[in-house]
Amino acid sequence: MRVLLADDHRLLLEGLVNLLTTNGIDVAGQAHDGPEAVAMARALRPDVILMDIRMPGGDGLTATRHIRAEWPGARIVILTTSTDDADLFEAVKSGACGYLLKSMSADDLIVSLDGALTGVPPFSPGLAEKLLAEFARLAESTATGIAGVSPAEATETVAIQTMPPVLTERQREVLQLVASGLTYKEVGARLHLSPRTVKYHMGEIMAALHLEHRAQVLAYAGREGLGARF
Known part of the structure; x- marks a missing residue:
């Protein structure tokens, strides 16, 4: 599995890279804002994109809409701290196939990515x-x-x-x-x-x-x- 990470928190990105590579998942790229995520998705065509919502220079929901417009088959999973209903509903409307909270366990994240890859999009409990x-x-x-x-x-x-x-x-x-x-x-x-x-x-x-x-x-x-x- 090749995963593109999009998040502006570099420490979190480093932790995700370590977690994913340890579990045999290839981190295809790391984007730090929405426009960079769009450009990297276009160039890399990863299997799954893990997208944060709020990033400087361009939010993740706008990036999700742009990516899905260019690439309807993209699997984009939101990974965020936001439990706001409006963010959840807007993410689905924008084309995200899953919505995960950063408070989840590492094991559950790996299972969720596997599910996204096999066509069963993941959502955090509740x-x-x-x-x-x-x-x-x-x-x-x-x-x-x-x-x-x-x-x-x-x-x-x-x-x-x-x-x-x-x-x-x-x-x-x-x-x-x-x-x-x-x-x-x-x-x-x-x-x-x-x-x-x-x-x-x-x-x-x-x-x-x-x-x-x-x-x-x-x-x-x-x-x-x-x-x-x-």
């Missing part, structure tokens, strides 16, 4: 639940005809609302726990599965529902009432 609530609100707004929902959001939500329940019982169990904000490791502990098996199930869930990203999965979970915590 953040998926916030997204679930927001997409449930959008679905309700669309269903009742409330103004303020964009055409793209309405189209996506309506498509999800009409999807048949094609998941197996095990897949529904995995989806419920993930939508409740648990990490793959925590889900595995609850269901006596390995984290890799949980990631496999999430990939199968996305394929079965013909969904492309995590936000759509959470919207489906909201419609099915699968977001309650255990």
Whole structure:
């Protein structure tokens, strides 16, 4: 795996480089602001980009939008200290496929990067639940005809609302726990599965529902009432 790091805190970057290389991950480059992240993403085409939000000279969300506009297939995971709902929702709207907090453990970061690479975008515990609530609100707004929902959001939500329940019982169990904000490791502990098996199930869930990203999965979970915590 080749990872591009984008953060203005040099000490943090040094720690991330040491952590990733120790775990066999290649650090393709280190950017210190948004414009540099865009330029390096264009030149290096890394497998995953770890992007901070607030950086001098250009924020990470603007950089995320620019990168996704040029390279729709880019896997960008936000790594930040911000637990602000507005930052979370804007990150997803900007094209980020995951949102992680810097307070997470080193082991969970490695697992999250592995998940991002295999198409199962990562979110820190509790953040998926916030997204679930927001997409449930959008679905309700669309269903009742409330103004303020964009055409793209309405189209996506309506498509999800009409999807048949094609998941197996095990897949529904995995989806419920993930939508409740648990990490793959925590889900595995609850269901006596390995984290890799949980990631496999999430990939199968996305394929079965013909969904492309995590936000759509959470919207489906909201419609099915699968977001309650255990």
